[in-house]
Amino acid sequence: MTRFVGEAVSHRQGKFKSAYTTKELRKNMEKFLETGSHPDLERARMARQQEHAIPPLPEFDPHRPFVFVELSIGNKPQGRIVIELFDDVVPAGANHLRTRCLPGSRISLAGTNVQKLVPHYAVFLGKNPAASEGMALRQNSSLRSVQAGTVSVSVSGDEVAIALARSLALDTSGYQVVGRVCLGLEVLEALNEVSVGPDSTPLLRVAVTKTGQTNSSGSHESLGDASGAGSSQQDVEARLKEEAASARSAVRQALQQGLSATGGAKRKAA
16 A cells, blocks of 8 residues: 555544645545556655755866875774865865864864764764864755765864765755765775774774875875974965965855845845
């Protein structure tokens, strides 16, 4: 028995409160028996079409900025993932993640742990309240977690999430896609094998051991290692410029959101 046939029977027996009236149920059933079409079927079909209509990620562009993150599981190095940042689509979010990968940054991902791991869904790392200072990311629906390797930051900026599979629910739970893993997907596959506790905490320590800027092949480290050792004055100035640019982008977005909210309130008052 289909859902809507069951609803019709229950409605007649007084056991179910449907969104349809008795007349509408009868009309819908007559239409279904005659044409095979029903509002519930049409809604399901539209929902499937909308899911398939989700835009793909932007094409790979070697001229975008890239960062790397190296991970270990139980103190065993797992390798490096290279992340392409979509700074041409979400500049504030992409720049924020780049800042978190810079050597010597006070909000660096290096040295942090994975605090939550949901196999075949996502890994969450770098939780740091200081990283949310001045951040107010505006979500962009053109970038979705459509595949393993999409990299998101929380809209407050305090956490990073990496999808381990198609994870569209991330996009509606406070995360914005800002890039994708273009090299090192085997490292993510290893994360799927890590055992976790009831609260999704990894039973083995999963740590970020090193981060930095790199090129599309992951073979170049532009500002040394994440410890900041041996950084020159030029390196320090570059880091400061990166963090200042991230802060300016966040302030601009916050102002835009405030102006939009004020304008909407005035229109409602009018």
